[in-house]
Amino acid sequence: MTDQPLAVELTDITKTFPGVIANEDVNLAVGAGEIHAIVGENGAGKSTLMKILYGMQAPDEGTIHVRGETVHFKTPKDAIAKGIGMVHQHFMLADNLTVLENIVLGDEPTRGAQIDFSAGSDKIREIGKTYGMEIDPGALVEALTVGERQRTEIVKVLYRGARILILDEPTAVLVPQEVDELFANLREMKSEGETVIFISHHLDEVLAIADSITVMRAGRTVATVSPDDVDAKQLAELMVGSELPTPETTESTVTDAVELAVEGLTVLSDDGRKLLDDITFDIHRGEIVGIAGVEGNGQAELTDALMGILPTSSGSVVFRGDNIAAWSTKRRREDGIGIIPADRHRQGLLLQSPLWENAMLGHQTVKPFSRGPWIDRAGARERTQDVIDRFDVKTPGPDTVALALSGGNQQKLIVGKEMIADPYVLVASQPTRGIDVGAQAAIWDELRDARKEGLAVLLISADLEELIGLSDRLLVIYSGKIVADLDPQTVTPEELGSYMTGVGVEAAS
């Protein structure tokens, strides 16, 4: 193995985006036939680096060698031609096609003018046998479990001849049992001589599977270590730099006053499916109720229903004693329901507009942003400056356009403008997603302080540490239903994981 050239070698890679340095002087050396993990916080630059290696983005500086050969990828096609394959975190499969159709899509084996499906399915079976990843080529993708879908993605990449596989957070969507299966598959692939690059921020998994680990922090590679030499704590320190932020709420501030009471809330899709199914919970003054769940299990619908965007088909939402089912979004906002949207670019910001207009968004109907039908520019700027000062938004001033700010500062502005309006209830959806550790800690502090002041928070998050650390109560949403009501003080990640994937539900019923 020693005389073999490195499977992948990235040297001094630098990549900048407007306002952000995604990668700076990144070096990565992956030996052939090894499982190489890349770990780092959200926004550390892992995904950008992998996109560069997969030809989705070109680096500003630096060189890429694949098996000793210098390459310049313009598109993923070039990378595939060099035997590099990528399995994305979000699967790219067509639900209404079979496994076979999905796998051959874009690379169909033909006999004459016809697609040779039998050749395709033979090859899939062969790949399955070689790597221990049996999968039924005729199965419809929509009928597959998440683990099987992922396997389909991996087989698809192998089918195209990949010898170097990039897996982007492959375990994020899996239940523990599926993770074990995946790891068995990866070991099988390794024994067949494939190289695997494995992105994760689950340190235990990384230590369990990887042959070597590269740690990224703030766009740089800070260390490459062997799993034998470090433990999870040391890795975490490398990742974060100093110490782990511990989102821990202190003594309970929960009061008896119910600020928001949701009862039997049901939302139907256009074709009559239950998007939300009989959701019931209360949030008290000074309480943070956490909603855990794998994305796409009704979180977006819950936010939309609470904000009056999605019509409810039955059940009630009572806000401070009033049934608000018939209230418009505008009225809900004016009367004190704040919202931190899950996707700040799609729902939270006007990127081309100055910060003061962004701070106004959602509060444009009230003082100090407007007087009657007129915008109060001076009032809006002043209020925005307050937000900037109080929430430590790093910006030249309220007239800077939103897109010039880093994600963390954009998010601080969003959180700040909602908090400064003193809402009674705050729906906080992924409040710290994709932002740096410092901004995350600041937002956690703000949420904790507001809770102390009596704010009722619905915290919807994919970050378990955030949920466990901040919540007074933890609800788990699975396929539109609340399936568990847990105490964050005693819950284990395993327990939570099984409810989130529906395993716990089946076991319990």
Add this chain to the structure above:
Amino acid sequence: MNIRKILLSLLAPASALVFALIVASLALWAVGRNPFDAFSSMWDFATTSTSVASIINRAIPLYISAVAVAVGFQMGLFNIGVEGQYLIAALFAGWVGGNIGLWQPLHITVVILVAILVGAIWAGIAGFLKITRGVHEVISTIMLNFIAFSVIAYFLLNWFRDDPTSLNLKTPVFPESGRIPDLNWLFTALGFTEPKGIALQGFLIVAIGIGVFYYLLVKRTRFGFELRASGMNPGAARLSGVAPKRMVLTTMLISGGIAGMVGLSTMFGNLYSYTQDFPRNFGFTGIAVALLGRNSAVGMALGALLFGFMERSALILDLEDTPKEVVQIMQGVVVLAVVIAYEVVNRMIERREVKAAAEATRSLEAREEVAA
């Protein structure tokens, strides 16, 4: 910093104009004319008082039409139906104006209100179809144009014509009280010679008022903010409390109301009735002017004047035996070039802002570190 920003934003239209001149020069040269001679005779011809009045008269309906389109553009709504809206509005306004006799300011106001109302209703149909049935406004407004043309022909032939025996179909002519006096005195007041054989239309004042209204509406009111927010990020606008359906309908009504006034400058200042050969195409050219002016109140005014200038100066080319289609080439090229140039310049501005913000942030952080 601000001066640089202004200079940067002037860079786009200026470079587009230069590019259009180059293309037009090539076209002129191809038909065997010296471009410099042609341009200088265009310029000499178009800077006489008479020509200036003519240019402004041409610009007025174009400007109003552009504003009507721009209101929709602000929220990503494409009102392609200004053409039909202004023609049908002009028909009804002309009929009403020719059948009443009131105190002059009242008479004029009534005619304007009728035009606004009819234009708003016609555009409102498209808005209504969009929010109730999801019909795309491009389709419905284009279709409504054709329906408008037929409706106009029907009404003019059967109901609104002043003289059933005349072959010249038109609504009754406005009495003196329904006409807006010309503004030719402006030229003498400013020390220029008075235009000959042409009247600078008094409706200019209303057009300027429409521009001011548009600016205030879009930039200074809550509605305008919600309108722009809906255009930039519908998801964010909705979450901020904007009701999207009501927004679509209101915007269509405002756009149509403004569109209704496109034909009025001609009506009040020149024809005094709706005639079978009432000037057309302002609706479509208005789209180009809105693009040219980037939906800005002042930008569209300059764009409308530029179009007016090009159309006017084309006349001299005709007299000099040069195909005046060269001007149409210029109009097309200048719109395309402006769209591209703005995109390029916007990216430059964006990059500068991002860099400035990054630098400021860094110096903030540095200061904090020193303090700590």
